[in-house]
Amino acid sequence: MKNVRASKRPWGLADWFGVAALILLVVCSLILYVRLRATDMVIESLMNALLYGLIGVNVVMLPFLLIRWRHAAVKIVAGVLALILSGGMLYAISAADSVQKALQNISGQQVEEEITYIYVDKDNKDDIGDAVDYHFGALAAADVENTTALLAKLTEGLGAEVTHASYDGVPELVQALYDGEVDGIILNQGYIALLEEMEEYADFSERTRVFYEFTTKREVEPIKPNPAITREPFVVYCSGIDSRRTNINIKSLSDVNIMAIVNPETRQVLLLNTPRDYYLPLVSAPYTGKLDKLTHAGAISIEESMKVLSQLYGVEGDYYIRVNFAGLVQIVDALDGIEVVSETSFTTVPLSVNDKNEKPYTFKEGVNQLDGNSALAFCRERKHLKDGDNQRGRNQMAVIKGIVDKAVSPQILSSYDELLKAVEGCFITNMPYEDMSGLVKMQLKDMRGWNITTYAVSGSGDMEPCATMPGMNLWVMRPNEEMVNIAKGLVQQVINGEVPTLPEK
Numbered sequence: 001m002k003n004v005r006a007s008k009r010p011w012g013l014a015d016w017f018g019v020a021a022l023i024l025l026v027v028c029s030l031i032l033y034v035r036l037r038a039t040d041m042v043i044e045s046l047m048n049a050l051l052y053g054l055i056g057v058n059v060v061m062l063p064f065l066l067i068r069w070r071h072a073a074v075k076i077v078a079g080v081l082a083l084i085l086s087g088g089m090l091y092a093i094s095a096a097d098s099v100q101k102a103l104q105n106i107s108g109q110q111v112e113e114e115i116t117y118i119y120v121d122k123d124n125k126d127d128i129g130d131a132v133d134y135h136f137g138a139l140a141a142a143d144v145e146n147t148t149a150l151l152a153k154l155t156e157g158l159g160a161e162v163t164h165a166s167y168d169g170v171p172e173l174v175q176a177l178y179d180g181e182v183d184g185i186i187l188n189q190g191y192i193a194l195l196e197e198m199e200e201y202a203d204f205s206e207r208t209r210v211f212y213e214f215t216t217k218r219e220v221e222p223i224k225p226n227p228a229i230t231r232e233p234f235v236v237y238c239s240g241i242d243s244r245r246t247n248i249n250i251k252s253l254s255d256v257n258i259m260a261i262v263n264p265e266t267r268q269v270l271l272l273n274t275p276r277d278y279y280l281p282l283v284s285a286p287y288t289g290k291l292d293k294l295t296h297a298g299a300i301s302i303e304e305s306m307k308v309l310s311q312l313y314g315v316e317g318d319y320y321i322r323v324n325f326a327g328l329v330q331i332v333d334a335l336d337g338i339e340v341v342s343e344t345s346f347t348t349v350p351l352s353v354n355d356k357n358e359k360p361y362t363f364k365e366g367v368n369q370l371d372g373n374s375a376l377a378f379c380r381e382r383k384h385l386k387d388g389d390n391q392r393g394r395n396q397m398a399v400i401k402g403i404v405d406k407a408v409s410p411q412i413l414s415s416y417d418e419l420l421k422a423v424e425g426c427f428i429t430n431m432p433y434e435d436m437s438g439l440v441k442m443q444l445k446d447m448r449g450w451n452i453t454t455y456a457v458s459g460s461g462d463m464e465p466c467a468t469m470p471g472m473n474l475w476v477m478r479p480n481e482e483m484v485n486i487a488k489g490l491v492q493q494v495i496n497g498e499v500p501t502l503p504e505k
Contacts, residue, residue: 107436108429118213139470149214197474234319239254291464329375332399340401343398
């Protein structure tokens with residue numbers, strides 16, 4: 001009689017708590033399953049396992065949360081457990097949402113920005129509204145499209161025709177400002193770093209100020225997803241820019257130029273480094289066939305850099321990735337550091353790391369544990385390296401290898417949120433989201449490791465004219481044809497499914 005009365009007792013607070021907890025558990029289970037499927041990042045076998053697991057949890061919890069137990073404590077304990085499980089599901093839902101949004105934000109880049117400045121003497125106190133009678137200077141045959149657009153904008157804003165003089169080279173243009181021939185000069189942001197590499201113009205930023213900033217945006221046609229991304233080889237151009245304070249979408253010189261040839265079936269990756277000063281023919285008009293430094297191609301567009309390298313190695317680039325130095329620091333720190341093998345021992349020069357750290361770093365030959373700042377120092381140093389820029393390129397590939405090794409390890413699960421925050425704003429790619437999800441699912445399917453091989457080409461230095469910098473002879477590196485041919489052979493080995501064989505040193 002006692003048990004009958006217990007089963008028929010009125011519903012109390014514990015009973016209603018159990019019902020509410022069960023409803024929450026069921027709803028969270030449904031949302032989690034739907035949300036994970038929507039990311040298209042989880043393989044079918046894991047989705048099925050998740051489905052069966054969620055059904056099992058709900059079935060087991062059902063009697064504890066619905067049946068009116070003799071002791072209310074049983075239902076309260078079951079309800080608390082259901083709340084804990086629901087909380088874990090809500091966290092997983094939030095994580096899935098963050099991953100998808102972050103990858104969508106960095107993938108399929110469709111806008112490229114470019115900045116053109118008007119510079120005046122640093123003592124000039126006028127503002128742009130006072131420039132009605134100004135006479136400007138501009139380059140005659142470089143950056144013509146942006147210059148024309150800027151002049152038209154000024155004419156419209158000032159309500160009067162803006163006059164300007166044309167100069168053949170950047171030094172002549174700057175000298176015209178120094179000598180008072182013009183009141184201001186129109187100069188693309190990409191030229192400033194190159195100009196200040198010249199001793200006579202090293203103080204350009206100190207002698208001038210930005211009078212007006214003009215930003216243009218170019219729509220980049222998105223590429224179509226590749227349904228064979230997990231079966232056929234593909235090529236990714238990796239561009240590193242020394243632009244730590246600007247929008248990652250802005251055109252910039254490319255200090256790091258690495259082609260990654262990837263064979264997803266054999267899990268072979270070849271990282272091929274090309275020095276920034278390599279003297280190569282450009283591809284796009286109006287510079288087609290004219291020689292210039294590889295780094296200057298980035299000031300035309302990131303696609304131009306990829307085309308120049310594709311032409312050099314005889315393999316078409318499929319995707320590009322761009323990261324700035326600030327992004328490197330954040331990514332490595334988000335991974336809780338990386339392990340990098342250095343070919344030589346060296347110490348960096350002071351002030352070569354970043355604005356917050358002025359001390360040198362010392363690296364040993366062999367394995368080094370690096371955080372973000374030390375990884376950046378390792379990548380940027382060249383003055384204290386016997387092989388200079390060539391060794392720097394090899395060091396950069398060693399850091400990329402360290403990042404990849406850490407990123408594909410199970411340890412990444414504990415720091416995924418920090419990593420997503422790090423890459424947003426510091427990392428972009430034109431790889432479609434669908435291709436990214438395909439590669440992620442491939443990795444989840446078998447968790448196989450990747451064999452990463454690195455090779456760097458080199459050459460000999462000389463002073464030569466550069467197409468995008470008229471009037472300036474700059475130091476360039478003429479390609480070593482033998483090394484380029486070796487690189488071409490390594491590329492074909494990876495594409496053909498072979499293990500790349502490096503030449504004996």
